[in-house]
Amino acid sequence: MSPKQDSIPYAPLPQDAPLQNVVVILPSYYRYPPYYHCLRRCLLFIASFLLVAAVVFFLYPSDPNLKLARIHLNHVRFNTSPKLTLDLSFSVTIKVQNRDFFSLDYNSLLVSIGYRGRELGLVSSNGGHVSARGSSYVNAILDLDGLEVIHDVIYLIGDLSRGVIPFDTDTRVKGDLGVFFFKIPLQGKVSCEVDVNVNNQTIVRQDCHPE
Structure with a gap:
């Protein structure tokens, strides 16, 4: 094919056509x-x-927070026959607080009572359910009959004479935190030193340490 057939026809501008200036403005880039x-x-x-x-x-998930909300000394009685023993009855209320954004199901709650470092007895309550960011109160009654207090009788007599008995409490709870379709085991424990007024059955001092 010849070059003439591939070329584009070009018509020159007329001689009397006015000249025009074209200005192109480009956007500025920062x-x-x-x-x-x-x-x-x-x-x-x-x-x-x-x-x-x-x-x-x-x-x-975080472990539940436990608090000894109330302890009540129902009765205290000495037995001298056939040997020196002590009968005690406590009513305790434990507050179980769930700090997580998921519900908590606990299997049981165990409360033990001690006197001057020696465990007197313990009680276990049934399980329960605590909603997310909620709390629940658990009541338990601890009856201790026939306790031998030979080693602590002098201290106990002195505490009864001044009307205040110091007790040690350990509270433990085990449960599962429901996170979607999973169960995460959790446990909590709190130890308290409690002074109970024998006359009006109230707590005069409470010092608790979560563990």
């Missing part, structure tokens, strides 16, 4: 400083880290 992208990536990383930390903080 150049960010070199450290801008690095700073932006750092801010996005910090924001993502804080978001993940907040999710972990609110959703990570």
Whole structure:
């Protein structure tokens, strides 16, 4: 094929055609400083880290919080025959607080009572359910009959004479936290030193230490 057949016909401008100036305005582009992208990536990383930390903080399971809400000395009685023994009866109320955003099912709650470092007895209550971020109160009665107090009789007589008896309590609970379709085992324990007024059956001092 000849070059003439491939060429595009061109018509020259007329001699009397006015000349025109064409001005093309290009948009201006702002150049960010070199450290801008690095700073932006750092801010996005910090924001993502804080978001993940907040999710972990609110959703990570924590052990239930236990508190000895009430202890009542029902009766105390000495027996001298056939040997020196002591009968005690306590009524206790334990507050179980669920600090998580999921419900808590506990199997049992165990409460033990001691006097001057020696365990006197314990009682176990039935299981229960605590809603998310909720609390539940558990009542238990501990009857201790025929306790031998030969080693502590002098201290007990002195405490009864001043009207205040110091007791030690240990409360333990075991349960499962329901997270979606999973069950996460949890447990809690609190130890308390409690001074009970024998006359009005009230707590005059309570010092608890979660464990």
